Amino acid sequence: MAKITFKENLCKGCGMCVNACPKNILELDKTRLNVKGYHPAVIKDQEKCIGCTSCAIMCPDVVITVER
């Protein structure tokens, strides 16, 4: 069981976490904008997260916190 949280308003929607995720459970939420005006990254299925920290390692804006 792992949990990841996003500091959503720091996200710039670059998608590097989405590409890094080995389980393909991250996506950019195209229905919303954050305060910076970007589509923020969100997790689609928290249950499938293995807490590998790949997303957080590739995030250039230190948006992601991983708990495991």
Place this chain on the structure above:
Amino acid sequence: MAVVFDKPKALTDVPFHYCPGCTHGIVHRLVAEVIDELGIAGDTVGVASVGCSVFSYNYFDCDMVQAPHGRAPAVATGLKRSLPDNVIFTYQGDGDLAAIGMAETVHAATRGENITVIFINNAIYGMTGGQMAPTSLPGQVTQTTPYGRDTSVAGHPIRVCELLSTLSGTALAQRVTVDSVKNVNIAKKAIKKAFENQINKRGYSIVEVLSTCPTNWGLSPEEALKWLQNNMIPYYPLGVYKDVTAEKEA
């Protein structure tokens, strides 16, 4: 559940001003993580360069000095000689280190100044709007080489790690990149070694990080990483070019 990944303490809460997908943020985080792990935040003085990374003095939670363009190694030399017990690092881009700062860089290395240099090579001038840098690849289209870099006019790119590895004062010259999780981990180890070298008084340590500039390359962050893998890594091979600790062990 325990937190296994969070923002390092050596970074302030100021949001990065870098463009989406710019790998400066990853390298900032790696430097901050190393500072945390070595427990040297209170003893570290960073030297910010000119370029996009000029604002790094807002992001690192340690003492910072802003050097004139290219002169970060000279400022770091002064800091290290007057404060020999402090840990001094510079954080420079390729326009700063490989162009206007090349003289300071080569001479700091050949004197064996006991400093740590983090060198971001993205093959272009980022902040000023995408002009050709000394590290731009042959044929690369930039604002000032709209038909591609013509090596008969503009010369060939400088391979900084290879150049500095020939100097006796250099303790570590290693080229890494941050295009994947694996390579980010390798980059962190290299940066840590560069800081440990300074603490152990081994001399000048440089870690060159191949980075992306999605905005000035005109690519998406994902395409920029692919461009880096397909074009930059073949010209700038990753690896250790000089490591005095390895030579001693061998």
